[in-house]
Amino acid sequence: MTDLELKKFKKVLKDENLRLTPQRVEVFREVCNSEEHREAEEIYLALRKKDLNVSRSTVYRTMDILYKYDLVERMDIGDGKWRYEHWLNCHHHDHLICIRCGTIVEFTNTQIEEIQKDVAEKFNYQLVRHVHQLFGLCKQCRKMPISVN
Amino acid sequence: MTDLELKKFKKVLKDENLRLTPQRVEVFREVCNSEEHREAEEIYLALRKKDLNVSRSTVYRTMDILYKYDLVERMDIGDGKWRYEHWLNCHHHDHLICIRCGTIVEFTNTQIEEIQKDVAEKFNYQLVRHVHQLFGLCKQCRKMPISVN
DNA sequence: GTTCTTATTGAGATTGAATCTCAAATGAGA
DNA sequence: TCTCATTTGAGATTCAATCTCAATAAGAAC
Ligand SMILES: [Mn+2]
Ligand SMILES: [Mn+2]
Ligand SMILES: [Zn+2]
Ligand SMILES: [Zn+2]
Numbered sequence: 001m002t003d004l005e006l007k008k009f010k011k012v013l014k015d016e017n018l019r020l021t022p023q024r025v026e027v028f029r030e031v032c033n034s035e036e037h038r039e040a041e042e043i044y045l046a047l048r049k050k051d052l053n054v055s056r057s058t059v060y061r062t063m064d065i066l067y068k069y070d071l072v073e074r075m076d077i078g079d080g081k082w083r084y085e086h087w088l089n090c091h092h093h094d095h096l097i098c099i100r101c102g103t104i105v106e107f108t109n110t111q112i113e114e115i116q117k118d119v120a121e122k123f124n125y126q127l128v129r130h131v132h133q134l135f136g137l138c139k140q141c142r143k144m145p146i147s148v149n
Numbered sequence: 150m151t152d153l154e155l156k157k158f159k160k161v162l163k164d165e166n167l168r169l170t171p172q173r174v175e176v177f178r179e180v181c182n183s184e185e186h187r188e189a190e191e192i193y194l195a196l197r198k199k200d201l202n203v204s205r206s207t208v209y210r211t212m213d214i215l216y217k218y219d220l221v222e223r224m225d226i227g228d229g230k231w232r233y234e235h236w237l238n239c240h241h242h243d244h245l246i247c248i249r250c251g252t253i254v255e256f257t258n259t260q261i262e263e264i265q266k267d268v269a270e271k272f273n274y275q276l277v278r279h280v281h282q283l284f285g286l287c288k289q290c291r292k293m294p295i296s297v298n
Numbered sequence: 299g300t301t302c303t304t305a306t307t308g309a310g311a312t313t314g315a316a317t318c319t320c321a322a323a324t325g326a327g328a
Numbered sequence: 329t330c331t332c333a334t335t336t337g338a339g340a341t342t343c344a345a346t347c348t349c350a351a352t353a354a355g356a357a358c
Contacts, residue, residue: 019325019334041315055337060316078225078280080315080344096274105272112264116283123254124288125245131227133280134265139273168305168354190344204308209345229315229344 001032005088012069023054027062031072037083037095037104077133094132100141107134150181154237161218172203176211180221186232186244186253226282243281249290256283 009028013020030043044059054062063084066072073087077097094112096105112132120127158177162169179192193208203211212233215221222236226246243261245254261281269276 017334021325021335023336039315053337057317057338058336061335076225076227080229082315096269096272098274099277105274107268107272109264109268112261115258115261115264119256119258120245120283120285123245123256124291125247125254125283125285126291127283127285128248129284131280131282131284134269134274134276135278135280136269136274136276142273142275166305170306170354172307188344202308206309206346207307210306231344 001029005032008088009071012065012071016065016069018065023058024062024065026052026054027059028066028071031063031066031084032086032088035086037075037085039081039083041081043084075131075133094134096134096136096138098138098141099135100137100144103138103141105138150178154181157237158220161214161220165214165218167214172207173211173214175201175203176208177215177220180212180215180233181235181237183235186224186234188230188232190230192233224280224282243283245283245285245287247287247290248284249286249293252287252290254287 005028006025009025010020012018013024018024026047027043030046031038040060040063041056043063044054044056047054047059063072063082067074067084071088072084073090075083075085075095077083077095091108092113093106093108096107097103116130117127154177155174158174159169161167162173167173175196176192179195180187189209189212190205192212193203193205196203196208212221212231216223216233220237221233222239224232224234224244226232226244240257241262242255242257245256246252265279266276
């Protein structure tokens with residue numbers, strides 16, 4: 001977690017009349033110090049492992065705040081769990097997801113972004129956000145034979 | 150539900166050694182006779198209303214079969230519920246979703262589909278499927294002022 | 299049509315992610 | 329330091345989906 005990140009978090013809390021608590025800072029630090037796309041439960045367990053015992057409730061509540069105030073991005077790959085990723089100072093991207101091993105790779109494509117705008121306009125929708133996920137087999141998994149167990 | 154649809158369903162059941170039960174037929178009929186993107190619970194209630202009392206469990210189980218054998222398409226718009234749509238004789242499309250009223254509009258764009266293939270190839274992923282959802286405000290909802298209640 | 303085997307059904311229990319409740323603890327302004 | 333609204337933690341609750349298991353019924357064999 002950089003000083004800038006912490007500063008931005010403090011500013012959000014202040015601006016929204018939310019209190020700066022050690023629990024909130026630890027959750028934010030855990031998210032900042034990772035480039036993964038992580039579940040709330042995963043963050044909760046990572047903190048426990050470090051003897052930073054923030055309750056499950058507080059982790060969920062903090063992730064809600066971080067998402068609401070644009071400090072993390074959130075994705076749903078269809079398994080009923082939100083995955084969060086470090087977002088401050090990052091920019092929009094979409095995802096390639098391996099259906100075998102779960103590896104997530106990020107991509108951006110300005111051409112697709114432009115066409116999306118055209119599509120939305122054509123249907124008279126005011127575009128707010130989008131979800132674009134490509135599911136497939138990554139290089140490694142493609143090589144492995146399919147197990148029949 | 151057309152004869153062809155019923156025939157295809159019967160073929161799947163036969164091929165997979167699954168039994169043709171009145172409950173399964175009623176669930177399939179309900180899905181076929183609708184152009185909406187519907188939740189399992191919705192289908193369950195619609196059947197009840199018609200005094201076709203198929204249990205909730207059976208509706209869920211039948212939707213699993215229909216999806217597994219490609220008789221319906223399934224989508225997740227991030228609210229934790231699967232939505233199913235009539236799929237037989239239809240072809241791939243993506244969705245525009247109104248974040249205010251929930252209206253879902255379908256679109257296809259061959260250009261995007263092509264670029265997706267390029268992206269997957271570039272990252273060495275063997276593309277299997279994709280999710281592309283544009284969220285925004287539909288024509289009607291755009292006109293309405295935002296309620297502050 | 300009758301019998302037999304096995305899949306299916308329905309009711310209710312269970313799961314798991316996420317949210318809610320409420321008493322106790324604590325941040326932060328005065 | 330005092331005060332008080334906010335936050336925390338533990339456990340209860342929600343909700344979609346899945347599981348369990350006894351009763352039922354499909355459909356093959358005769
Ligand atoms: Mn990402
Ligand atoms: Mn559709
Ligand atoms: Zn992989
Ligand atoms: Zn709308």
